[in-house]
Structure formats: structure tokens, C-alpha cells
Amino acid sequence: MSAVLWLLVLVPAAAGAVLCTVGRRADRLAPWLSVATASAVLVLAAVAGLATGVPRVEVAFVADGPFGLAVDPLAAVVAPTVGAVTLLVLLFAAGDITADRARFHGLMLLFTAAVMVTVAATSLPTLLVGWEVMGATSYALIGFWWRDDDRVSAGATAFLTTRAADLGLYLAAGAALAGGAGLGLAELPAASPGWRDVVAAGVLVAALGKAAQLPFSFWLSRAMAGPSPVSALLHSAAMVAMGGYLLLRSAPLLAATGWAATTASWVGAITAVLLGAVALAQRDLKQLLAASTSAQLGFVVLAAGTSAVAGGTAHLVAHAATKAVLFLAAGAWLSALGTKQLAGLRGAARQWPVVGVAFGVGALALAGVVPLSLWATKDAVLAGAREQSTALYVVALAGAALSAAYAGKALLVVWRGVGGGPGRRAVEQEWDSEERGSRRVGWLEQAPLVVLAAGAAVLGVLALPPVGDALQRGLGVPAEPSAGPAELALSAVLALVVLAAVARWRAPEPAWALDWLKLEPLTDAVVVRPVLALAESLARFDDHVLDAGVTRVARGGLALGRLAGRTDVAVDAAVAAVAAGTRRLGSLARRPQTGQLHQYYLQTLAVLAAGAVLLLVVT
Amino acid sequence: MLSDLVFWGLAVVAVLSGAYVFRVDSMARATYALAVSFVAVGAALLLMRLDYVGLVTVLMMVMEMAVMAVYMVMFMGMNPALMPMSMVHGNRTAVAAAVTVFVVLGGGVLLVDWPARRGVPAPDTVAALGEALMGSKMLVMMAISPVMIATMVAGIALAAPRGRYDRFGDDLRERASDPQPGGVGR
């Protein structure tokens, strides 16, 4: 069984590395190799997930932190999900991506390997390996079309933002070591109390960053510059979801500290609401979906905070399928029509019915319509929240209502007909605004949509009694409050009402939320620009001192002066003074050598006399 | 206390003539004054039963001063009678330095608690000197002799404008050619 675990990681890693290294020469072969690999990964993940007991491997890695992989029940659910979504997305990409395929598929496979490591990690170093490589590959994938500067910088923004949050994991590692718990993930709650808080804070920050929760959400918006398959995989099923996954896995740790769980719950709930509003405000389909991802992950985070692990897991899985289908559909339209602006997508669903239906199923699931998946899973999370506090429940419920609103908005746009005439022309004007559309959607793109849509429809069972209870038992979590019929009904009605309202009246577009709560400009102003300014001024300081030093050396100043003067910001004058002083000393030392003999005599006698006096005084 | 009187007399002569060296305006006179100073000191040495050394001092110095006078006239073309001169620099500094030196040395002389005399002079000081020179301090005199050689070699090498190759040709086979007659080999 341990071989399966290793293969689960190594197969995609090796295939990805080979594709990346070989480069363009492998372009033709790449899609098939990658699909085959992804299939293998799915099989391996399923085998590992279905195995009896917990398959586990471990080798020594860094000091005190072994490289450990294990597929426990939580991972047994998530890993096959990721594997399945990956396979489907890669299948889609085989049709959608036409240039630099080797690089694309290679990076995707590397990414998959990293996700598998993250899912199966049992220690902090292992987790960090997967975690950071995910970040790096996502950078490369977002910036996949590297000739466009803004796509590359979007990747950089994503990477840097998530990495800033990742520092939390490094901090947690140090704290775990200091707290005496060791670096195993399962042992973290055992750390000594003070350090345990630091560990929890570190993990929390890292997870919130990856999950694009507030205040880190903005990177997800920039990440939409990447190819749609990337969005479908990274920003729905895999990478962003891993933030939520980590929190679910760390729920005992969060609970152990108390405050961390509460914080997580509230951050999740508030993200669900605010990013819901952001989604509602978007006019770009992928932006809308991205914001909705943040909002939906908010429910997962909320679940982790309220220890509703089973509900959270179910929501995570269901959301993965749902969001993947939505992103892929958006990607299919983008490739075909050359736009992702809602204005240009009016009636797009009617053009390619398979895509349209799949999108519809996904959107309805997202809206929480009975009996589709997210309706049930969301209610499982809400039940946990209600247990915790009513306020939390109400806020989360508002988030649920908002998800119905933005899902409805998207749904209506793509399905509503535009008729002919000026309306049609207005829509067609928007086409090809972002890239040249191909006006066609191949079967390779359509097939995965169907599978994913099916998943989006039925995965709700994970949160409903028979399967849901089994999931809870499997996860080994204490019995969680499950949603009662009343709650289920309430949310079902709420979703329908909101949908109806959106259909009847147009959805409100809160302007304040249009550019993602201005989070990026804010970060720019508060963090990035001050740091850059600081860097510039430090560099100037460095050059200044340096140049001065060089000049001094050239003029005959000596290193001594520079050494003495190099201590702080105000030293420049002192440095110059010391250097000048030494030069003066040099010429001063030559002054007694006048060339006049009688002066030599006088000096000699004086020094001798002084020497005699010195001896007399000392003795 | 005759010796006291004589000593003080000699002392006054020595110091005054010493000072006179730098007051006169010709080098020749300065030379004579210096010689007088030396003779006075040499005589004072005789007072202290340093018969041989005192005599040597007097003789050496008289000879040396004669040489110096000749040297000046011959080599430097200074007619002592015609060349009044006052070539002094930093006079006040020099005076101050001299006074300081005197005060310091004199003060030291008076303040130091000099030890008592060790032993008595040998009955025949000259003989004792001879024994020391041939005995315990032989090495000193042995070392002085190469000093003399060195002085001759170095002095001639520096002072003589024309060496043997100038006079006898590069292979030393020519007849000596000197601008002025005289000298070895002529």
C-alpha cells in the first residue's frame, strides 16, 4: 500500500517534470500523457482511499520532521475528488489549450503532485512542500501566457499574497518545535499552551491565504488572468480548496485554542457575505465565479471553525465539482467567443446546449436549489454554525442568500435570449474583446462538463442522512449537528425566493463591491508601496555610503575609517570625517620630516627627553 | 684647595671658550676657541689623575683643530681673516633648548643621590689602563681598529673627488695625472 502512496505523488511529479524539461518537442504527446497520468492518479487515489485502515508512509526528511504521507478518511474523500477533477480538467484542456501544451500539462501535473502531497501530508514540512510547490506552479500557470505582462504579474500577485500567508506555516513549525509537540500535524494540538496559540495562528493565516478568505481574497481576482482550465482546477477544486482542507484537518487545533476556532468561523462567515456581494457586483463571468469561490470557501472555513468537519468536507467536495463545471463552461465560452464579459455572453448557453445545461446545473447547485448538492452541504455547515451562535447563523444564511443571487444572475445572463437586431449586435460587439474566439466547442471540452455537472447535482448526498452519517463515522469525528428538515426547507425556500426575485427584478450590483472591496489597492498602498519605498531608500543609503567609501579609498582614505563609520544611518558624515582625519594624519605624519636638519635635532632630543620622563613617571 | 681653584678656572675657560666658538665671526677663530675649550678639559682630566687620557685629549684636539683650520682654508676656500660670517638659524629656539638642556641636566646632577665611590684608583693609572686594554677590555680596542679602517676607506671614498682610476686609468697602468702636482705615484 505504501507503494501506492508514493506513486500517487511521484507519478504526476515525474511526468510533469519530464514534460517541462523536454519542452516543445513533447507538445503533441503531452495531452495524452497527461490524461493518462491523471487517470493513473485517480485510480491510485481511489485505491488508497478505499484501502482498509490508513495507508501511511514516512521517511526521514529534515531534522525532526519526517516526510510523511497518509490517506486518512478525510484525505480518502478529498484525494479522489481532486484526482477526478484533475482528470476532467485535463481532458478539457487537451481540447482547449493549443500552444505550449507540454509546458501546460507538465505544470498541471506538477501541481497535481503538490496537491496530493498537501492532501496526504502528515507533518508540517511535508505540508509545506506541497503547499509551496502548489503556490509556485500556480504562479507559472496563471502566467502561462507569459508574453502578456499583466498575466505574469497576476501570477506574481497570487504567489506573493499566498506566500505572505504561508509564512504562518514556517512560524507554526518553529512554534511547534518550541512547544514540544514535534512537527507532526496530528500532534500540534498537544503543544504547550502559549506556543499552541502561535501554531494555530500560523496555520490559520496560511489557510486563510490559500483559501482566498478576507483579507487575502484579492489575489483570486488577479488569478483569473490564467487559462480557464487553470481556474477550474486551481481555483475551485484544488489549491483554494486546500486552504479550507487544511483548516478542516486542523479543526482540533483550532478548537483547542478556542479563539482560533471562533476567528475562523467569523472570517468564513463574513467572507461568505462580503465576497458574495462582490460576486453579485461583477460583470465578468470569471470574476463572478472567483468571488463566489471565496464566498463558498467561507462556508468551509466556517465549518472548520465550528468543528463541523463532515459538513465542511461535503461542501468542499460538492463545491469542487460545481465550481469546476462553471469555470470550464466559462472557459469554453471564452475560447469560443473570445470574451468572458457577461455582456458578451448573453444567450451563450443557447448556442451550445450541452455547455449551457451543464452550466445551468452548476449554477443552480451553487444557488442552493433543491435537491442539488450545495443545498444540502451548505445546510450541514449552517447547522454547525447555529449550534455555535445565532448571529453566526444569520450571517451565514445571508451569505447563502447572496450565493443564490449571484448564481441566478449568471444563470439568467447566459440563458436569456437576446433575440435579434440591436441587442444581438451589442452582444456580438463584445466578442473577441479578450482573445480571438474560435466559435466552436469541441467534444473534448464538452464531455468533462457533463460528468462534472452530474457530480454537482448529486454530491449533496454526502451531507444527507445515510451517506452523511457514514461520512461522519468514517471521518471519526464526533456526531455533528445535522440540518433538520426545517432548516433544509428554509434554505431551499430562501434560494428559490432569491432566484425568483433576481429573475423578476434585476440583481442589484453593489458598486462598492465591484473591485473586490478595493483590497488590492489597499494592500498596494499599505504594504507594497511602503516596502518598495523603503527598499529604494535603503538602496540609496547603501549606494551612498558605498560610493562615498569607494571614493575615499581612491583618494587615499583607508578602510579603517569606513569600518568605524559604518554603524548606522547617521554615520555618513562621521565616515567622511574619519576618512579625512586619516588623510590629515597621513600628511601630519610627514610634516616633521621637514628636510631641515636642526629641526630633526630638536625633535630627536625632545623625544628622547620625553622618553626619559616617561620612564621616570612609569617607574 | 688649589685643585679646586684650578678646576674652576679651567671650567670657566672651557665653557666660555666653548661659547665663544659660536660668537666669533670666522670659522678659524671658532676652531681656535674650540681647541682652547678642549685643552682646558684635558687639563681638568689631569687634575683627576687621568694623566694619559688627559694628555691624549689635549694632543688629539690640538691636532684635530689644526687639521680643521687647514681643511677650511684648503677645501672650502675660506680665508679666515676675510670671511666674517653669521650663519645662524632658529637662534631663540636653540637658546631655549640649550637652557632647557642645562637646567634638566644640572637639576638631575644635583638631585640624583649619587652612589659612594667604589674602590680607589690604581696607584698607576696608566698601567691599569694598559692592563685593561690588553685584558678585560681587549675586545673594545680590537673593535675600534676596524672602525679606523672604515673611517679611512669611507672618508677617502667620500671626500676624494678623484679615485685611482681617474689618476691611473682604468687598468691602473697609466702615469698618474693630477690637475695639481703632488700625491702618491707622482
Added chain:
Amino acid sequence: MSLEAVLLVAAALFAVGVYGALSQQVVVMVMMGLELMVNAVVLAAAAMWWFLAPDPTGQVLLLVVIAAMTVEMAMGFAVATLLHRSRGSDMTDMAGDLAG
């Protein structure tokens, strides 16, 4: 006549010599100042011999001092001649090219 008295005279002679050595411009005159200083040393050595340590060593010392004076003077003449010949001057002030 006592040790202190003789040494005082020697100190006076030495001081005069110092004055000469410091104040004179002509090399030969500087040498005269030095000679006076040696003169003082001779007198002091004699006093040391007579009043403190009437040992033959003192006489040897006196001889060495006199010999030293002689050879130094001989070298002095040679150097003065050299200087006069090569620079046309026998003044120390004029020979100040080497400085700094």
C-alpha cells in the same frame, strides 16, 4: 671640586654644544657643537671615573669616546667635502630636497 661641580660644568658644556648644533647653519659649525658635546661627555666620564668608580674601565671608556670623536669628525669632514662638492654649499638649510 666635587662630582656635582664637575658634572655641572659638563652640563654647561653640553648645553653650549646643543646650542651650537641647533643654531649653526654650516655643517662644520654644527660639528663643532657636537664636538663640544663630546667634550662634555669626556669631562663627565672623567668625573664618573674619579668620584664614583676609579676602575680602568672608565679610562677605556674615555679612550673610546675620544676615538669616536676623532673618527666622527673625520667622517664629518668627508661628508662636508662631499656636500660642498656636489651641491656647492655647505649649509644644512640648503640641503633640504629630501623631505616629507
Added chain:
Amino acid sequence: MGMNEDPLALLPEIFLLAGALAVLLTGSFLPRERQWVARTVAAAALLAATVAAAAALWDAPRAVWDGTFTVDTATGVARLVASLACLLVVGLGVDELAGDPRESETYTLLLLGTAGATVLAGASDLLVLLAGFLLASIPVYGLVGLARTAGAAEAAMKTYLLGALLGITLMLGVTVLYGLAGETTYAALSARLGTAPASASLVGVAAVLGGLMFKAGAVPGHFWVPDAAQGAGGAAAAFLTSVPKVGALVAVYRLVDALPASVDARPLVGVLAVASMTLGNLAAFGQDDPRRLLGWSTVSQVGYLLVPVAVAGRTGLALPSLLLYLACYTVTNLTAFAVTSSLPGRRDLASYRGLAGARPWLAGALVVALLGLVGTPPTAVFAGKVTVTAAAWDGGSPWLAVAVIANTVVSLFYYLRWVAPVFSRGEPVERPAPGGFQPRRWAAASAVAAAAASVLLGLAAGPAWALVSQ
């Protein structure tokens, strides 16, 4: 009396003096162009002295000639170093001196000066010290003036007058110490000065040190060094910045070590050491003439050499480190002078530009010498400097160790000012030197040989240390 009048104990000196006479005599009868015979005689005498000195190294230390002269390791090493150094000087001066009307006289003076240095080194009697001082000084006056240039004359005048003055203070000091101790042997000083008035003793010691500082070229007797180094001929400059120092420093050590505890001259030596190294280094800063720069550099090197003297008797490292440094310094310093002698026309640092490209071996020798003078391993001076610094610290004067290191930092700069043009690329020099770099062959060969010796001595510091510390 008479029991220990052992002429054989002075065999190296006898070889040197006899060699001097032989050179003088043969030189008088040699045609101008055939004075190489005299040179050969001089070299033979030096070799003989070297062999005799080396053979005597393994004798038991003893005082000879009624305690006025000591033959021990220090004397032995000083003889060895002085003789070899003089041999090297003869070698590097061949091109300069061959055919010179005063060639034979020069060799005579070199031999006499070397003998003076060894007498200084072995003297354990103030009178012998005085005689050694004269024997070491007089030839130097002559050597400086022999170049027959205006600068040489001026340098000779200054050297002479300064030497005369400090010779007088030496005599004064000897007189005072004689009066106080009643004798002049070091044994007597050691035994009797303890009960004599300390103040007078200290003044006497200071006066004696004044004279020795002239020979060593240290403050306050340093004024002549840069002038002589600049004004004298190449061989003479090389000689007078190395050989006399060997004798003078060993003599200072012997004297300071012999004095009783109540007459402790170490503080003064320490102060003079720091003053010399600091003044020498600072004054060398702005020099443009390589010879003058080296002159100042020797002043600073003497400062380092005085450091172990300032802890004489306080640590077992003091004397061995002094002797080791002396040997290392001498060979390294001669390397540098040999390079300047091989390129006599280049009298400013800039004119060495491009030497590395044109004459890599000579440039290599120069770099070895200059970096060696800084104290870069593995050249010889490094071993010397390390042990000297360790001796200072171990002898209870860490401040001297710090002073050595700090001054080394300062010195780095001006040595590098010379290295930099040597290795700078770009235009070769056409400016001052006619015909590019055409080094004199003997001097260049001497430079390379001395550089090799410098490196070898550094690598073989172990045996060398064993030699100087037996």
C-alpha cells in the same frame, strides 16, 4: 682573565674583517673592469662568515672575552642573517656597481658594516656596544654618500649628523651607566644597577636607547631612513635598511633584558615601537617614490620588531619571535629593494604600471615582497608577525598586539597602492622608462631568489622557529 679570550668564538667577525681587508687590497690593484675579483673575494668572505655562523649556532651559549661578548642563539642568528643579507645585497648590486670606480671600496664598507652589526648583536658590554655602534655607522655614512649624486650627498650629510648626535647621547648614556654601576658589562649592570638611583639609571638607559634607535631606524632616530633610502644607490639603500637593524635590535633586546627590574625600559620601548609603526605607516601613505615609500615602511617594520623587545623576558616567545621576524623581515625587505634596484629608472609608483604583463616573474617577486611586508601568509613575515603579536599578548601587553594589527591595516593601503599599477591592464608604460621594462639581470634574479626564500622561510617556519628558539 685570558681564560675565555677565544678568537674562534669570533670567527665570523674575523672572516668579515679579513675579507674587508682582502677586498680593499685586491681592489687597489685591479683594473676597473675587473673588480669582479674583489666581488668574488667579498662573496667568499661572506660565505665563510655564514658557514662559521651557522656552525657556531649549535655551540652552547657562552660569554667570551671577559663577558664583553656573548655567543648565543641571538648572536648566531644575527650573524647568519646579517651575512646572508649582505651576500644578497652584493648580488643585487652587481649590475649597479660593476665597473664603478668605487666598487671595491663599496664591498669593503659592506663587509665592515656587517661586522659592525654582528658586534652590536653580540655585545654584552657597553663599551663593545659603543665600538659596534661606530663600526656599524661609519660604513653606512660612506655607503650612503657613494652614489655621488646631490641627493646622496644630502642623505649622507643627514645620516651622518643624526648619527653623530645620537652617538653622543649613546656615549652620554654609557657614561652615566658606567658611573652608576662602576662597570660596563651587562652582568655588572644587572647586578649593580638595582641598588643605584633608578632615576639616573633610567635617564642613562634612555640615552643609550636613543643611539640604538638611530641604528635601528626607529623613532626618534628615524629621520635619516627615508632620505637615505631615497638618495642612496640601490645596493646601499638595501643594505642600510636591513643589516644594521639586525644588530641594533638584538642589541636593544640584550640590553633591555639585562637590566634589573628597578630599571625597566620596556615601557619606553613599547611606546617607541608604537610611535615607529604608526609614524612610518602614516608617513608612507602619500609617498610616490618607491624607495622612499620603502624607507618609511622600514620605519614601521622596526616598530613591529620592537614589540617583542617591549615584552623581553616576560614571555618565552619574545626572543624567538624577534629573531624570526628579523630574519623574515630582512629577506622580504631585500626583495622589495632588489626589485627597485632592477628598475632603477622608475622612481614613481605609476611607472610600474603594466609590469605584471611585461615581467611576470619580477612582478611576482614584488607582490610577494609587498604582501609579505603586510604580513600575508604564507610569506615569511606572516609567521614573524603572528609570533610577535602572540608574544606581545602573552607578555601582558595586548595593547601592543592591537597596535600591530591596527597598523597592519593602515599599511595595507600604501603597499597596495604599489601593487595596483603593477597589475593594472590597459596601456603599457611608455612614459618614463626608455625601452620598456628592461630589468637589470642580477638585481632581478636576486629579487626572485629572495622572494622564493621569503615564501620558503614562511613555509618552513617550523624549522626556523626551532632554530631561533633553541
Added chain:
Amino acid sequence: MLTLIVVLPLVAAAVLATVRVSDAAARWAWLAVTLAELAAVVGVWLAYESPDAGALAFEQQVAWIPGVDSSYHVGVDGLSLPLVALTAVVFVACAIYSLHEQQRPRALAALFLFLQFTCFGLFVAADLLVFFVFFDLSIVAMYFVIAGWGHGERAARSALQFFLYTFLGSLALLLGFIGLYVLAEPHTFDMVRLTAEAPAATAGVQGGLVLAAVLLGLAVKTPTVPFHTWLPPAHTDAPAVGSAVLAGVLLKMGTYGFVRIAMPMLPSAWRAWAWVVLAVGLVSVLYGALVALAQTDLKRMIAYTSVNHMGYVVLAVGAAGLVSRSDAQAREVAVTGAVTQMVSHGLITAALFLLAGVLHRRAGSYDMGSYGGLAGPAPRFAGLFAVGAFASLGLPAFSGFIAEFQVFAGSVAATAWAAPALLGILVTAALFLRAMQQLLTGPTRGASEGFTDLGRTETTAIGSMLLLSLLVGVVPRPLLGVIEPAARSVVDAVAR
């Protein structure tokens, strides 16, 4: 064996310097010697077994200056063996990279072989004087590399500045060594005995002063803020291979001195000064990263990241001195991380400098602004640069992560005050992404047009080092297994 490894390059250098062989023969001979060295080092590694704490493997001792108890004493342990291996690798890469060198290749080969001799000698030295000898010789050799093969008018001046500055540091080091010698009883320069006796433990103020001198010397060489300013100009004007060796190997001499000399020989003083060291490390990390962020010249930027990366090492060894506040395990992790970081930084930065050298070879400029879109004409260059950049910013699966993770974990565990250093990896990430964006992506423009991609030798030289970094990152145990026992003995020594 070790002596053979040390001396072979010297002999080869001497032969190349004196025998007039053809340029091609010189280049190939250079490569052959470095490869032989690498093989020998691999052999040593395979035969290596961790010696007891405080002892050395492959020990050899020959008296040098017995009078001051200094000997040619060499040996390796877990601290030095990785650096010896690093030296062998970096020099092979330089030799490969220079296979097309046109500028006086014979002299360059001789000089680099000599430089390799000094590096090997330093890392295996077990005697302070021998250590110092190699320390200084490496400076001299590097001076000639920069002055002789550097580019630009300022090469001579930068070389001089480099020499002055680092030599000054070495003198402070020498003073400290002499202090150690004097404080030891009986006096000795032998590192093994000094480590065993820790003579300065009882010396109070003197021990502190000795440590101050040693620290100053090492800080200049490492370099830490504020003694780093010689580094950027030296790198900017040095040839690519010179920069690679300077950053890859020579800087390690400073950090190696911390773990080899300062910590085990001066434990009490080290503990007393640990906070200062920690603070200097912290400042170096942040300052180096921030200043690097503001650079427009690629080489200067990499140079400043060296300040940052060496700062991690200083941070970790400082944290390892906080004995009373942390447990030994955390400190051991920190020291292990520090040593790993030396190796890792050597590999990655050497590769990056060689890549920068390629820029200069092709277009004569390091200015990042004058390039753009290099990924188009030079995909291999772009790929290797991206790999190098990510490795340098501490991406897992590369050696940098192994090192930095342990540094952070150990240091933060020792004191929370080390936590701000985490920001360093964020800033480093930012600056490397920026550099990649400027150089590699966007439309192909400026100096990038007509840019020839990496040749075979260049790819081999650079790729081999990055591959090694990857290997260490994925399979760190062979390396860590060597380092850990030595790190443990260092930590134990400090805690005495």
C-alpha cells in the same frame, strides 16, 4: 587523502603557470583536474563515517611551527565535508563554464586551481594558523581574478576595495586567533584542542574581546550588514566564474568560521553575545532582501540576496547561542539549517551568477531593464533562470527550503524574536519574481532580440548545480545525516 585533494590543484596551478601549453590544453587540463578532485571528494564522502564529537575524520597532522604549537593539521567532519564537496562542485562548474574562455585561459586556469587549493585548504584546516593562511590566500587569489578578468573600468578599483575590506577583516580574525592562542593553556593554535578546552570560557572580558575580534573578521567575510558593502561592486565587476566562486565558496568561509571557530571555542562569550549575533542576522536578512528588491542590475541584486541568505545563517547560529531559553533540539535544528544553507546557497547562487554571466557574454549588460521576453529566444536560459530563482527563494524540493525551513524552525523555536526574519523569504520571492518578469517575460525586446540560447557547456555547468540543489531538496538525508552529528556537537559545545 585530504592532503592530496588540497595539494593537487596547487601542483596543477604551478604547472599551468610555468609551462606554456596551448589555451585549449589549459582549459581541458583545468577541467580534468577539477573532475579528478570531484571524484576524490566523492570518494572521501563515501568512505566518511561521522567521527566522535570533537574529533575529525581523515585526520592528518604534521608539525609546522611547533614552537607555537601550530601544525599542518587537517581533517573533516560534518561541518566541513559538505563545504569541501560544495567547493569541488562549484569549481567543476566553473571549469566547464570556462571551456570557451578566450581571455588568457591558461592564467585563469592556474589562478582558479590555486583558488581551489585555498578553499579546500581552508575547509579542512584544523589549525588556526593554517586556516588563516588559506583565508588570506583566497583573498589574494580572488583579488587577481577580479582585477585580471573583471569587466569595466572599475574592476581594478573594485578588486582593491574587495581586497582592502576583506583583508582588514582577516586581520581582526588574526588578532582573535592570537587571543585564543594566548588564552589557551598550554598555548596552542590547534583547533581540536581549542575546541576541547574552550580556553576563553573563564577569561571574562578577554574572552569577549577575542570573540569580538573573531566576529568582526567573520562578519566582513560573510558579509553581514553593515560590513557588506564590498560585496556588490566586487560581484558586479568580477567575471562570472569569479562571482560564482566568490559567492558560492568564499562567502562560506565566514559562516564556516562561526560554526567551526567562534561557537565551539568561545562558548561562554558566544552565549553572552548571542543576542547581538541574532540581531545582526535579522538585520542582514531584512536589509539584504530589501536593498536587493530595489536593484536594477541583476548581478547586484543577486549579490544582495547573498547578504540576505547569509543572514539566515547568522540568525541561526545566533539563535543557537540562546542556551537558557530553548532546548537543545531546536538549537541543533538551527545549526543544521545554517550549515545546509551554506551548501544550498553555494550551489544556487553560483548557478545564478553563471546565468548572469551569460547575459554579459551575449549582450554585455546586467541591466534588467534592457532585457525582456528572453523566454522567447532563449527558453533554456529562461527555464534554468526560473529554476534558479525559485530555488533561491526557498521553494520546497530545492535545497534552499531544506536549509531555510530548519533555520526558521530552529530559530523561532529558540526565540520568537527571530520570526521577523520570515519576511525575508517573502521579499526574496518578490524580487525574484520581479526579475523574472523583467528579464524573461513580456514581449521580446531590447537586448533580448537575437539572444543566443545557452550552449551545451553553459547548460551543463549551470544545470548540474541546480540539479544538485534539487537532489538535496528532495533527498536531503545523505547531506543532513552528515551534518547533524556535527551540529549536535557544536550545540553541545556552546552549552558548556
